[in-house]
Amino acid sequence: MDTSAPAPKRSQQEPSGELGGSSEEPSSKHQRLIQSVQVDGDVLYTLDEDWGDYPGDHDEHLEAQWEESDEDLDWSDLKESDGPPELSGEQLAAVDHDAELEEVTRLVSMGVLKEAVDPSQLVVDDAKLLRTRFVHDxxxxxxxxKRRARLVCKQLRIWNxxxxxxxxxxxxxxxxxxxxxxxxxxxxxVMRALDxxxxxxxVPQREELYVTLGGRTYQVLYCLPGQQAAxxxxxxxxxxxxxSAGLAVDVACPAVLGQESAGATVHVDDGLLGGLPHSVDxxxxVLEKRxxxxxxxxxxKPGDSLKFLKKDLTVTRDxxxxxxxxxxxxxxxxxxxxxxxxHRRVPCTQDILGKDDSPELPVAQASLFRAAIGSLLYISPERPDAQFAIGALAxxxxxPTKKAWDQLRTLGxxxxxxxxxxxxxxxxxxxRSMLDERQMSAxxxxxxxxxxxxxxxxIEVLTDSDWAGAADRISTSSCHVFVNxxxxxxxxxxxxxxxxxxxxxxxxSAVSGTAEGLYIAHVIRxxxxxxxxxxxxxxxxxxxALLYKQGVSRIRHLATKLLWIQTFTRRKIIEAAAIPTAYNTSDLGTKPLTSKRISMLMQRIGYNAEGNHVQAVRSNAHMKALKKAIAAIVVLTMNAEADALSLMQDTSHDMDEFYIFFFTSHPYMFIGFLAAVVIVVSLVMCNIWALVVQTTDHMEIYIVQNQMEDHMESHNIQNHIEDQIIQNHIEDQIMQSHIEDHIMQSHMEDHIEYHKEDYVILMVFIDFLVHYVEINLWRWMIGLTFAFVRAQV
Structure with missing residues (x-):
């Protein structure tokens, strides 16, 4: 016998005398020959760790038994969608036996295992003897x-x-x-994935180790899966x-390596390479040689794709x-x-923040709850919109309670x-900043x-926090880190x-986000x-404001964190800047939000969420900023600098949004404001032009009347009847002209009376502007300079 093999699965009531060639009941130590474990619904059979203690005649008898009962199994017609074949216990044991023989043969041919020359003269210390078993899938x-068997080592930390x-x-x-x-x-x-x-x-062994399989002793020359140090x-x-390929190891994260023209991340035996083609090749x-x-x-190029860590990475035009x-x-x-x-539009409701007094789940249902949370924790880094709910439920x-179960179903x-x-x-x-919304071609x-x-x-670190929003009054920190x-x-x-x-x-929250930002920046470098x-x-x-101050002020209980981040801002390692609440994507992780708010923030991050909520929020923010800009200008125009400064102080948070949009992200807003003023003036000029047109029509009527009177005086009417008719006709026209003139004059007087107040306000406003430009121009310049500097800071 080259190696031993597990026996077919037996029920606990069935005697196992056949395995030892005797009808006597074996000891309790030898009753458990095959272990079965359930992984994702599949039953996997593993060899008992004490199998090596059986004498060789057991193996010979077992081999003879299998040779007699071996069947020709064929499942080549099964497709991947059909799933693995369904076998009986004896059939599965026979298939596992063949897979184990194949695995041992493979390990010996690879030089991982080396059979001892004279096992009878070899005395192996227990400390040098590895416990192993086969894992099947x-x-x-x-x-x-295909049925695969892998020899794995069993080393527990408690042993050392x-x-x-x-x-x-x-x-x-x-x-x-x-x-x-x-x-x-x-x-x-370019990018390439490797496995x-x-x-x-x-990996060569660094100590002398052995393993016993089927009554034979092998020396383990290379590491086995499951070894603690492997x-x-x-x-x-x-x-x-x-x-040796030219990549440098990152000190903060040794799984990241790189150089100027190539970089790599390694996850055990999976890796992702990126860089210029010749550097990646x-x-x-170097790796293919070993x-x-x-x-x-x-x-x-667009259309190319690869798989890495259960994710699909596809290149598109965008x-x-x-x-x-x-x-x-x-x-x-x-x-x-x-x-x-x-059809749920939000990952969780406001009830998730309240106190949970609902009953606990039964044991079986609690196990399903934990299994679902385990899968969600793997999904969490890829779904910022669900991270708050996943964290609360985890x-x-x-x-686990009934309320948590209901929220988990809502999230699912x-x-x-x-x-x-x-x-x-x-x-x-x-x-490039995450606030840069320009649509640029490739x-x-x-x-x-x-x-x-x-x-x-x-590296932009966006942080946000609620304040005692949950029932335990412990705040939640949320952070989004952007790179270009x-x-x-x-x-x-x-x-x-x-x-x-x-x-x-x-x-x-800012301190926690800064730590992550420094870590990612180090890895990127x-x-x-x-x-x-x-x-x-x-x-x-x-x-x-606290980040740029020196000292702990009145929050001495946060001295360590505050002084740490103040040091980085003072040394210019990080910069603190404002961001409008409407565009702070880290708000996703602080509390339950509405569906429109979630979709808008997910779109800003780069997800293909439904709707066009980004444009709606941007328009609202622009209108809000424009109103505040006009309010500040009116206050300054009326020579109330103190009131204007008070307005800015009271609404400093909102005015920060105005500074950003007015002076940085949207430089054309000021031009838009001037255009609005031009439109108002144009409307006034149109009204004035209407008055001019009406007056011109009135003058034309009088000209026609005078011409008709001159015609009457220059001609001698011979026929009295015709003259009378003409005279009556002229009188009718004159009368009609007087009536139209009176009506038109009434309309003009009403129009002037109706718009009299607007004209007065316009003239007063123009007078104020002229007076202000002539006398207080320097105040405008100082105010605009102050606002621009504050926006940049």
Whole structure:
């Protein structure tokens, strides 16, 4: 026998004397030969870890038994959509046996296992003997279902709790989009996904270890999946190989590497490469020399796509589209038994903020609740609109309630009806802000990429917070990090303290967001070999004021956090700037919002949400800013500078929006205001012109009358009757002319009386403007300069 194989599954009542060649009941230690575990609804059978203790005659008898009862199983006609074949216990055990033989043979041929030369003379210490088992699953390969067996090691931390060499570098949601962000910002870059096969089996062992299979002892020369240190050793080895290809490892996140013309993120044995074609090909060539690597085709032009970490990345004319696999959402609906979902427009209702006194769920239903939350936590980084609801429900996992279950179903139905949402990372260039709403063609962006190649990457951190909005009065922090206008990372977190004011809540959120912004900036600098600029955007003027002050003021209990971020602002490492509340996308994670508000913010981020709410909100904001601008100008015109300053002080938050739109984002608004003044003056001139036209018509009537009178005097009417007729006709015309003249004169007097007040106001206003321009022009210049400087800061 080369190796042992598990016996067919037996019921607990069936005697297992056949396995040992005896009718006696075996010991309790040997009764449990096959373990079965359930993974996603599939039953997987695993070999008992004590199987190696059986004597060799058991194996021979078992092999003979299988050889006699072996059947020719064929399921080649099954398609992938049909699922794996359904086999009986004995048939599945026979298939597993063949898969295990194939696995052991493969490991020996690869040099992972080496059979001991003289096992009888070999004495293996328990500390050097690995406990292993086979893990089975079905895989659809080469258009046929295949049963796969993998030999895995079983090492638990409790066996060696003081071991410290088991920590491996890994990616996290904050850096998962680093390469796609650089791909959309740098000219000429391509992307390729790679998958290294049998990664751990390529890592040499650093100590002498053995394994017993089927009564035979093998030395383990390379790491097996499941070893505690295998992941850490693999990370070190792969990092060394990538260093030889010219990539530098990031200190903050060793799973990110890069140079000027290429960058990479590595997640265990999966990787995403980006860079110039020759640099990416050079890295792939280095890896293919040492490992068996499956590499995707380069993506660079519209229509190209690849898969990485269960996400589809597709290049389009507008940018790079990231779409999450729907199977996780299908699992959520399956756990929640959602078969006919209602059309939900919001992920949660206001009830999620209230106190939960509903009864706890039964054990079985609580298990489904936790399983659904597990899938939602994986979805959360890709759906900023659902992060608040997912976070609130995840905090109920220890004690799920009826109310939490209802909210979870609401969230599941909302995600189902918005499953088509996908994020588009638009083509951009270094230094572009997320407030930049210009629609640029691909050619224009490509030109800007070349022109701004030496400009720093703009990292914008948008933070927001509610203030004691939940029942526990603990505020929630929300943060969105943008790189050159594209969303890089978003999160929602409960704050670790109870804030005493909205300013404190905003400050705590700003500190948390700044930490993430610094982390992402560090990773971007490594992956792209470029410089960065960090701007912290808040819609709280009081929090921004604290960032630029020195000292803790009256919030001494926040001294550590405040002094830390004040140091960064004073050293110009970060800049604090304003953002209108209407455009602060991090508002998504602070509280339940209306459907229109959610759609508008998701559109601003880059998601394909329904409706055109962005234009509506922009128009409202513009009108609001214009009204306040006119109010400030009127106050200044009436020489009430003190009142004007008071107006700005009382509405400093709103005036910040006016400064931004009036002087930065929309420089044509001032021209629009002047155009409005021109329109008003034009309307007045039109009224005056109407008066002139009416007067001209009146003069023409009098001219005709005079001509007729002259005609009467210059001619001698011979026929008295004709003369009388003509005279009567002339008198009728004169009378009609007098009547029309009287009516017209009455209309003119009424029109002048009706608009008299408008003309007086217009003349007074013009007089004020002339007087103000002549005497107080310098005040206008100072006011505009002050507003411009404040908007820039």
């Amino acid at each position: 079905w895989r659809y390969r080469d258009k046929v279902w 709790p003081n071991r410290s060499d088991v920590y491996a570098p890994s990616t996290n949601p904050a850096v998962s989009r680093v390469v796609p962000l650089l791909f959309t910002s740098k000219p000429g870059w 290294i096969k049998d990664a751990f089996l390529c 992941s850490a050793w693999w990370g070190e080895q792969l990092a060394g190989d990538l260093k 050079a890295v792939v060539e 490992y068996k690597v499956q590499v995707s085709d380069p993506v660079s 940018g790079l589209v990231i779409r999450l696999d729907e199977k996780y959402l299908n699992k959520v609906c399956e756990h929640l038994n959602i078969t006919n979902p209602r 905090r109920c996992m220890s004690r 139905e909302y995600l189902w009806h918005t499953r088509h949402y996908e994020l588009t990372l638009k083509w951009t260039f270094p230094g 050619a224009e962006v490509a030109q800007k990429q070349v022109e701004s190649a030496n400009e720093p990457m703009l 206008g594209n969303l890089a990372y978003s999160f929602v977190r409960k704050q670790g303290c109870i804030s005493l004011s909205s300013c404190e809540a905003e400050l705590v 490594t992956a792209g070999a470029c410089t960065t600029k960090i701007i912290l955007r808040l819609d709280s003027s009081s929090a921004r």
